[in-house]
Amino acid sequence: MTSPLYDVAIAGGGPAGCSAAIRLAQRGARVVLCEARTYPHDKVCGEFLSPECSTLLARLGLKSELATLGAVPIGTASLAAPDGVTWETHFPAPAWGLSRRALDAALAERARAAGVEVRSGTSVVNVAGNLGEAFLLSLRYGGKDDCLRSRAVIGAHGKRSSLDRALRRQFLIRREPYVALKAHFRGPRLPGRIELNVFPGGYCGLSEIENGTANLGLLVRESVFQAAGGAGPAAIDNFVTWLRRQNPRLDAWLGQASRLDERWLSIAQIPFSPKEAVVGDILLAGDAAGVIAPLAGDGIAMALRSGALAADLVLRYLDGKLSAAELRKNYAERWAHEFGPRLRLGRALQPLLMQRHAASVGLRLLKYVPSIGRALVYGTRDLGLLEKSDIALAENNL
Ligand SMILES: Cc1cc2nc3c(=O)[nH]c(=O)nc-3n(C[C@H](O)[C@H](O)[C@H](O)COP(=O)(O)OP(=O)(O)OC[C@H]3O[C@@H](n4cnc5c(N)ncnc54)[C@H](O)[C@@H]3O)c2cc1C
Secondary structure (H helix, E strand, O other): OOOOEEEEEEEOOOHHHHHHHHHHHHOOOOEEEEEOOOOOOOOOOOOEEOOHHHHHHHHOOOHHHHHHOOOEEEEEEEEEOOOOOEEEEEEEEEEEEOOHHHHHHHHHHHHHHOOOEEEEOEEEEEEEEEOOOEEEEEEEEOOEEEEEEEEEEEEOOOOOOHHHHHOOOHHHHOOOOEEEEEEEEEOOOOOOEEEEEEEOOEEEEEEEOHHHOEEEEEEEEHHHHHHHHOOOOOHHHHHHHHHHOOOHHHHHHHHOOEEOOOOOEEEEOOOOOOOOOEEOOEEEOHHHOOOOOHHHOOHHHHHHHHHHHHHHHHHHHHOOOOOHHHHHHHHHHHHHHHHHHHHHHHHHHHHHHOOHHHHHHHHHHHHHOHHHHHHHHHHOOOHHHOOHHHHHHHHHHO
């Protein structure tokens, strides 16, 4: 039996894939979204939704869900260097703390409600074909092979996936120097604030999510992790013991906190170096197209926004308003214009922040010249997306 022809097939059901899927379905496209894992699931992430996310989620019909899911408002970011120097800044509109378990599952549910065929537990193994002749996606579901056909494909499969190998993407040949860890804790309250604690070779974010839980997400150079933690099953515990000696504020918090998750989640080989936004005839959205330094706290917003951008251009292609060549070109150009500058700024700032003395000098500078701090916060995000009502809320309530 031949499989049906979808208008659009999407690989990956995180914020980028769901955003694209919802937008397409809202405008009448026949969409299938394949997500390798089943919902709900945890992800290595700071679980901080930057202010722009409110607008982007509202456009998908999800804004009221933030409160329903128990997301907590965050109005302040506070950075602390290893020598105790701190710097604080206030967001121009509320940011939110919400677990990825809750966020990604809510996005997938919204996609289903909008008419998307969500196939969870289904990996896209390979993609053949092109925009002119249609695509054939090879799938793996429950240990069995399957396939489907579509007129367009959006790759939203995250930072690094087996699908990237199948597509022979160039970034895979580079060795990446960072690892990341994440776990949930019960600890001293962090009301309305996200704390970024810097240590030699990395930084660690702490903020509250739903149910009075705190999320700890950190990024560290692999060489520092290995030197501090060694190898074997105790590596993470050894590393955390070392970490506590590197930043007094983090040490004080961890000393009064207990881990709720049985295990730390970890990932390695995080590709911060540049990637392509279009491979063959496949448009890539979210981390599949480019990974922003976590210090910017903007990856989820970028994923939601780039998914929507891909969807809007694909709709124009499906309506015959863009040729295949125009679709590829417009998307690559719009993507580079919108996201290129903030990715470059994040890449430049990240290694600076990880150096003990540079972090301390930098934070002192930000304290005395606040306009530089504001320029950095604005430079790593698209604050044009903020709604006036959200800005008023930040000014009055937070
Ligand atoms: C340490 C760290 C902390 C961070 N903290 C923050 C933060 O606080 N705030 C923020 O905004 N951003 C943060 N980020 C970035 C953020 O996590 C990502 O930018 C965001 O998750 C990107 O969304 P996405 O949809 O592109 O990818 P993902 O969320 O990774 O989703 C991709 C999905 O594709 C699925 N998939 C993969 N391969 C396949 C396949 N072959 N077939 C089908 N499905 C597949 C995966 O299972 C996954 O669910 C952080 C990143 C790191 C590393």
